[in-house]
Amino acid sequence: MSLIEIKNLIKTYPTGDTSFNALDNVSLSVEEGEFVAIMGASGSGKSTCMNILGCLDKPTSGTYFLDGIDVSKMSMDELSAIRNLKLGFVFQGFNLISRTSAIENVEMPMIYKGVPPEERIKRAKAALKIVGLEKRETHMPNQMSGGQQQRVAIARAIVNDAPIILADEPTGNLDTKTSIEVMEFFVKLNAVAGKTIILVTHEPDIAEYCKRIVRFKDGKIISDELNAVQKGLDSLDKVNSEGIL
Amino acid sequence: MIDFGSTFKISLRSLYINKMRSILTSLGIIIGVSAVIIMLSIGEGAKERINKDIASMGSNLLMVMSGSTTSSGVRMGSGTQPTLTIKDSEAMLKHCPSVLEVAPTVGQVQQLVYSNQNWSTTVNGITPGYMPIRMWEIESGRGISEDDLKNNTKVAVLGSTVTTNLFGDMDPINKTIRIGGMPFKVIGLLKSKGQNGMGQDQDDTVLIPITTAQKKLFGTDFPGMVKHISVQARDEESLESAQEEITELLRERHNLGKTKEDDFTIRNFTQMLETAKQASNTMAILLGSIASVSLLVGGIGIMNIMLVSVTERTKEIGIRMAIGATAMDIRVQFLVEALLLSLAGGVIGVVVGILGSKIVGLFSDMTVIISAAPILISFGFSGIVGILFGYYPAYKASLLNPIEALRYE
Numbered sequence: 001m002s003l004i005e006i007k008n009l010i011k012t013y014p015t016g017d018t019s020f021n022a023l024d025n026v027s028l029s030v031e032e033g034e035f036v037a038i039m040g041a042s043g044s045g046k047s048t049c050m051n052i053l054g055c056l057d058k059p060t061s062g063t064y065f066l067d068g069i070d071v072s073k074m075s076m077d078e079l080s081a082i083r084n085l086k087l088g089f090v091f092q093g094f095n096l097i098s099r100t101s102a103i104e105n106v107e108m109p110m111i112y113k114g115v116p117p118e119e120r121i122k123r124a125k126a127a128l129k130i131v132g133l134e135k136r137e138t139h140m141p142n143q144m145s146g147g148q149q150q151r152v153a154i155a156r157a158i159v160n161d162a163p164i165i166l167a168d169e170p171t172g173n174l175d176t177k178t179s180i181e182v183m184e185f186f187v188k189l190n191a192v193a194g195k196t197i198i199l200v201t202h203e204p205d206i207a208e209y210c211k212r213i214v215r216f217k218d219g220k221i222i223s224d225e226l227n228a229v230q231k232g233l234d235s236l237d238k239v240n241s242e243g244i245l
Numbered sequence: 246m247i248d249f250g251s252t253f254k255i256s257l258r259s260l261y262i263n264k265m266r267s268i269l270t271s272l273g274i275i276i277g278v279s280a281v282i283i284m285l286s287i288g289e290g291a292k293e294r295i296n297k298d299i300a301s302m303g304s305n306l307l308m309v310m311s312g313s314t315t316s317s318g319v320r321m322g323s324g325t326q327p328t329l330t331i332k333d334s335e336a337m338l339k340h341c342p343s344v345l346e347v348a349p350t351v352g353q354v355q356q357l358v359y360s361n362q363n364w365s366t367t368v369n370g371i372t373p374g375y376m377p378i379r380m381w382e383i384e385s386g387r388g389i390s391e392d393d394l395k396n397n398t399k400v401a402v403l404g405s406t407v408t409t410n411l412f413g414d415m416d417p418i419n420k421t422i423r424i425g426g427m428p429f430k431v432i433g434l435l436k437s438k439g440q441n442g443m444g445q446d447q448d449d450t451v452l453i454p455i456t457t458a459q460k461k462l463f464g465t466d467f468p469g470m471v472k473h474i475s476v477q478a479r480d481e482e483s484l485e486s487a488q489e490e491i492t493e494l495l496r497e498r499h500n501l502g503k504t505k506e507d508d509f510t511i512r513n514f515t516q517m518l519e520t521a522k523q524a525s526n527t528m529a530i531l532l533g534s535i536a537s538v539s540l541l542v543g544g545i546g547i548m549n550i551m552l553v554s555v556t557e558r559t560k561e562i563g564i565r566m567a568i569g570a571t572a573m574d575i576r577v578q579f580l581v582e583a584l585l586l587s588l589a590g591g592v593i594g595v596v597v598g599i600l601g602s603k604i605v606g607l608f609s610d611m612t613v614i615i616s617a618a619p620i621l622i623s624f625g626f627s628g629i630v631g632i633l634f635g636y637y638p639a640y641k642a643s644l645l646n647p648i649e650a651l652r653y654e
Binding site: 091 | 250567569574651
C-alpha cells in the first residue's frame with residue numbers, strides 16, 4: 001500500500017442554501033520517497049486537499065489511508081497524535097511561536113510526543129544543525145530573516161522523524177535567492193533523508209524542483225504527471241541501467 | 246497528554262513574556278487575599294481582646310450601682326445618690342439563689358503620697374470577695390483579709406501603675422504611704438491587668454478595707470453606704486435570674502412602691518461584652534465578605550485577561566495543534582496559566598496580608614491576631630478562583646479549529 005492513499009474524497013462546504021464541493025471525488029496516492037507539487041489557482045481545492053492530507057480537517061466522504069491507517073474516521077484528538085508522529089508542517093508564514101527561541105520552537109513537537117527534556121534539547125540542537133542554524137538556537141523569530149525562520153520551521157518539521165513533510169507555499173514569503181536555498185534544502189531532504197514531501201505552490205519555478213506535479217482545478221485533479229526534468233532524469237536512469245552509456 | 250513539567254514551563258514562559266500584564270492580573274488576587282487575611286486578623290484580634298476583657302473583668306458579673314439623684318428635675322447620673330448599703334449586699338448573698346458572691350465597693354479619688362512622690366487615683370474600699378470576683382491576683386505580699394475589715398486596719402494593696410509612680414523600682418511592701426493625709430501600710434501588690442476594652446488603665450487603683458474607707462478615710466454622710474456592688478452570678482445562664490432577684494430584693498428592701506422608679510441600676514457587663522463579641526464577630530464576617538468580593542473581582546480579572554490572551558494567541562494555539570497538541574493539552578496549558586496567576590497572587594497576597602496585619606497591629610491600637618485558618622482559607626480560595634475563572638478561557642482555547650486558528654492574523 002502507498003504511504004498516502006486517498007480515494008473518492010469529497011469535501012463539501014455549505015454556502016447558504018446550496019453547498020459547494022471544495023473537493024469533488026479526488027483520488028490520489030503518494031509513494032514513500034516521492035516529492036510532489038500540488039498546483040492550482042486559488043479556490044481550486046488544493047488547500048482543502050492539503051488540510052485533509054495534513055489531518056487538520058476531515059473529509060465529508062471518501063477514505064484516507066496514511067501509512068496504512070484509515071484516518072478519515074478518526075477523532076480530532078487521534079488526528080493530533082497522527083500529525084505529531086507522521087507529519088511535519090512547513091507554512092508560508094513560517095508559523096513559529098513568537099517571542100519563543102528557535103530551539104524552543106523546534107522542541108515543541110517533541111513536547112507533545114512526550115520526549116523527555118534532555119533528549120528534546122539534544123534532538124532540537126541536532127535538527128537546527130541540519131538546517132545550518134546551530135548558532136541561532138537562542139534567537140527569537142523576530143531576530144531572524146525569513147529564510148532563517150523557514151529553516152527553523154523545517155527543523156521543527158523533521159525533529160520528530162515524521163516520514164512526511166507537508167509544505168504549504170513554503171517560499172511564498174521569501175525572495176528568489178532564499179526561495180532557491182529553501183527548495184534546495186527540500187530536495188536534499190527528499191534525496192538524502194528519504195522524506196516524502198508534498199508541497200503546495202502556484203509558482204511553476206518552485207514546482208520544477210519536485211519530481212511529480214499534481215494540478216487542481218474546481219476541486220478536481222486535472223493532471224498528474226512527472227516533472228519534465230524528472231522525466232528526462234528518469235529516462236536517463238533507464239538508459240543508464242540498460243548500460244548504453 | 247504531555248508531562249506536567251513541560252506544561253508548567255510553557256505556562257510560566259507565556260506569563261513571563263507578558264510580565265506587566267501578569268503582575269497586574271495577579272494584583273487583583275493579591276489585594277483580595279491580603280484583604281481577607283487583614284480583615285479576619287483584625288476581627289480575630291477584636292474577639293480575643295473582648296475575651297481578655299471578660300477574663301480581666303470577671304465572668305458572669307453584674308454591677309449594682311446606687312441610683313441617680315434628681316434635684317429640681319436635673320438627674321445627676323447613677324451613683325450620685327447613695328442608696329446601697331453593705332446590708333443590701335449581704336441580703337443579696339442570702340436571699341438570691343442565683344448570686345454566688347457579692348463585693349460591695351466604695352470609691353473616691355484621693356491623693357497618695359510617698360516620700361517626695363505623689364499620685365492621684367481612685368481608692369476603692371473593698372471586701373475580700375472583691376478580688377476573686379473582679380479577677381485580681383496578688384503579685385506579692387497579701388490581699389485584704391476579713392481581719393482587716395474587722396479591725397479597720399489602715400492597709401493598702403497597690404495596682405502596678407500606682408506602684409511605678411510612687412515607688413519607681415523600690416519594693417513598696419511594708420512601706421507606709423499617705424492616702425488623703427492618713428498613713429496606710431502597703432501589704433500587697435496587684436498583678437497587672439493592663440487596659441480594659443475602653444482603654445482605661447485598670448492598674449491605676451488602690452484597694453483598702455471597705456470598713457476603713459467608710460469609717461476613717463471617706464468621712465461619708467451616710468455610714469454603711471456603698472458606691473456599687475459587684476455581683477457574681479452562679480453561671481452565665483443565671484445572670485438574668487440574678488438580675489431579677491436582685492431587683493425584687495432591693496425594691497423590697499428600699500420600700501419602693503409599685504409606682505416608684507428603681508433607686509439603683511443593674512448593669513450586666515458580661516452580657517454587654519458578649520454582645521460586643523457578637524458584634525465584632527459580625528463585623529469580621531462582614532469585612533471578610535467584602536474582602537472576598539475583591540478576591541472574586543480578582544478572579545474576573547484573570548478570566549478577562551485569559552480571554553484576551555486566548556484571542557491574542559489564536560495563532561500560537563493553531564500552531565501547537567498542527568504539530569500535535571490535543572485539545573486537552575491546550576486546555577491544560579491555559580488552565581495552568583490561570584492557576585499560576587491566581588496562586589502566585591495567593592502566595593504574595595498571604596505575605597502582604599501577614600505584613601499588613603502586623604503593620605496594622607503596630608501602628609494602631611487594634612489587637613491583630615494572625616491565625617492559620619484565614620491564611621489557608623484565602624489561599625485555597627485563590628486557587629479555586631483560578632480554576633473557576635480559568636476554565637472557561639481554557640475551554641474556549643481548546644475548541645479552536647486548527648485551520649482557522651492557523652489562518653488567524
